[in-house]
Amino acid sequence: LGQAELADPARVGVAGRSYGGYLTLAALARFPELFAVGVDVCGISDFATFYAETEPWIAAAATTKYGDPATDADLLRALSPIHQADRIAAPLLVVHGAYDTNVPIVEAEQIVAALRERGASPGFLLFDDEGHEVHGVENRALFVREVVAWVCGHLSDPVERTA
Numbered sequence: 248l249g250q251a252e253l254a255d256p257a258r259v260g261v262a263g264r265s266y267g268g269y270l271t272l273a274a275l276a277r278f279p280e281l282f283a284v285g286v287d288v289c290g291i292s293d294f295a296t297f298y299a300e301t302e303p304w305i306a307a308a309a310t311t312k313y314g315d316p317a318t319d320a321d322l323l324r325a326l327s328p329i330h331q332a333d334r335i336a337a338p339l340l341v342v343h344g345a346y347d348t349n350v351p352i353v354e355a356e357q358i359v360a361a362l363r364e365r366g367a368s369p370g371f372l373l374f375d376d377e378g379h380e381v382h383g384v385e386n387r388a389l390f391v392r393e394v395v396a397w398v399c400g401h402l403s404d405p406v407e408r409t410a
Contacts, residue, residue, distance in 0.1 A: 258402045260337070262286035262394070265350060265379070272328035272335075272358060279336040284401040286394055288342040289350045289379055292358040293330070294323035300351040332361040340370035340397040342390065344377030370397055 261282050263271040268290020275285045291297045298306050298316040310316070314323050324330060339362065343355035355371065362369045372393050374386050381390050 256281075257283055260284035260286070260398055260402060262288070262398070263290065264288035265290065268350070269328070273326070275335045275337055275339065276328040276331035277334070279334050282337045284398055285335075285337050285339045286342065286397065287339060287355075287358070289344065289347055290354065291327075291350055292332075292354045292361075293327040295320070295327065296353050296357065297350065298323075300353055302348050305349055329357055329361055332358060333365060335362060335367075338369070338397070338401045339367075340372065340394065342372040342374075342394070344374045344379060344381065346376070346378040349379040 259282055261271050261274045262285065263269070265288070268287040269292075270290070271285050271287045272290050272292055275282055294313060295316065298309070301309070306316075313326070316323060328335075339358075341355045341359050343350075343352055345352055352373075355373070359369050359371045370393075372390070374381060374383075374390075377383065377386055381387050
């Protein structure tokens with residue numbers, strides 16, 4: 248297949264929220280050469296900790312979507328971006344609410360820590376008074392400003408790699 252040249256490869260980013268946040272991390276880890284920036288909003292970084300820490304009813308419902316941690320542990324480990332964090336090269340902004348019980352805060356903390364342990368400098372926007380959604384007007388405004396600044400800052404001058 249020929250290249251469609253739809254976008255400047257140095258200026259393509261990936262972002263998502265919740266399952267989309269997981270997909271963002273998975274895309275950055277599995278295809279690091281394709282993305283110049285990423286924004287993970289309350290995404291799952293490790294299915295093992297997700298299943299252990301989320302609400303029991305969410306964990307039960309998630310087995311039909313992602314796999315059963317009792318019978319699919321190897322598959323879930325292979326699908327967890329935390330185990331390929333060393334492959335993430337694009338600047339990554341992680342956004343999470345401290346009171347998120349759907350995708351607990353540990354998911355954000357551990358991907359940020361894994362990147363920092365290898366010398367990367369991911370952004371981490373933590374809302375101390377939010378859960379899985381950003382409801383507060385001031386928080387929404389801050390969220391939009393920070394995401395726009397992060398993405399534009401890394402796409403307008405794609406020299407610095409923070410992850």
